[in-house]
Amino acid sequence: xxxxxxxxxxxxxxxxxxxxxxxxxxxxxxxxxxxxxxxxxxxxxxxxxxxxxxxxxxxxxxxxxxxxxxxxxxxxxxxxxxxxxxxxxxxxxxxxxxxxxxxxxxxxxxxxxxxxxxxxxxxxxxxxxxxxxxxxxxxxxxxxxxxxxxxxxxxxxxxxxxxxxxxxxxxxxxxxxxxxxxxxxxxxxxxxxxxxxxxxxxxxxxxxxxxxxxxxxxxxxxxxxxxxxxxxxxxxxxxxxxxxxxxxxxxxxxxxxxxxxxxxxxxxxxxxxxxxxx
Numbered sequence: 001x002x003x004x005x006x007x008x009x010x011x012x013x014x015x016x017x018x019x020x021x022x023x024x025x026x027x028x029x030x031x032x033x034x035x036x037x038x039x040x041x042x043x044x045x046x047x048x049x050x051x052x053x054x055x056x057x058x059x060x061x062x063x064x065x066x067x068x069x070x071x072x073x074x075x076x077x078x079x080x081x082x083x084x085x086x087x088x089x090x091x092x093x094x095x096x097x098x099x100x101x102x103x104x105x106x107x108x109x110x111x112x113x114x115x116x117x118x119x120x121x122x123x124x125x126x127x128x129x130x131x132x133x134x135x136x137x138x139x140x141x142x143x144x145x146x147x148x149x150x151x152x153x154x155x156x157x158x159x160x161x162x163x164x165x166x167x168x169x170x171x172x173x174x175x176x177x178x179x180x181x182x183x184x185x186x187x188x189x190x191x192x193x194x195x196x197x198x199x200x201x202x203x204x205x206x207x208x209x210x211x212x213x214x215x216x217x218x219x220x221x222x223x224x225x226x227x228x229x230x231x232x233x234x235x236x237x238x239x240x241x242x243x244x245x246x247x248x249x250x251x252x253x254x255x256x257x258x259x260x261x262x263x264x265x266x267x268x269x270x271x272x273x274x275x276x277x278x
């Protein structure tokens with residue numbers, strides 16, 4: 001692999017320091033042409049990591065969603081849900097008897113279907129600039145789980161999510177809040193462009209967009225999935241493993257920093273899970 005083919009320059013060293021300190025979000029102020037380049041890089045990237053192989057693909061976050069997300073939702077049904085970048089729409093499986101229809105905004109061609117876990121579904125391609133192709137207040141449930149960090153102009157897209165959520169509706173959002181390494185270079189198991197969202201910036205942009213936070217949970221302690229491999233099962237499909245992860249994340253929250261460069265600094269929660277409402 002030619003490393004130079006997978007790097008992209010920063011404009012100034014000062015900006016680079018701000019990005020890796022977590023004081024500024026890389027990509028959030030990109031021009032439309034830069035956003036288009038990013039979009040082209042990420043369009044099929046997740047699918048190409050193995051997700052499009054439906055025979056061997058397994059969704060690995062059911063217990064995580066149950067503990068940090070679904071338990072905060074009301075018991076009533078949802079008339080229309082939006083899954084932002086939801087691939088096969090697997091996060092909706094536990095809600096199949098409560099969601100009447102779902103729209104999935106998905107750039108890849110690998111996942112199209114008219115039914116998602118017995119829920120009538122419609123797949124739509126996202127706009128390059130991040131504008132959601134829906135009227136105001138269209139959805140009473142939105143899921144956006146591990147998607148925003150693949151997008152450059154996150155602030156704009158978060159405002160779009162708020163615009164499309166009905167008053168009293170709920171949004172479930174989970175994202176990495178660490179750098180995920182140095183995104184200027186290839187990283188094993190990651191797409192070219194993805195990078196996490198610094199927690200302080202994330203909190204500020206959700207508030208500025210107008211969301212009310214029902215619950216914020218720190219999660220995904222880095223050792224947990226590796227330790228749980230001895231069981232032969234995915235850690236975040238296990239309630240026990242997810243509970244252990246929850247308490248480890250709380251215990252090591254003091255060590256949270258965006259771009260960790262040594263093993264001790266990497267012992268901290270790596271993701272944040274939000275339950276939001278309008």
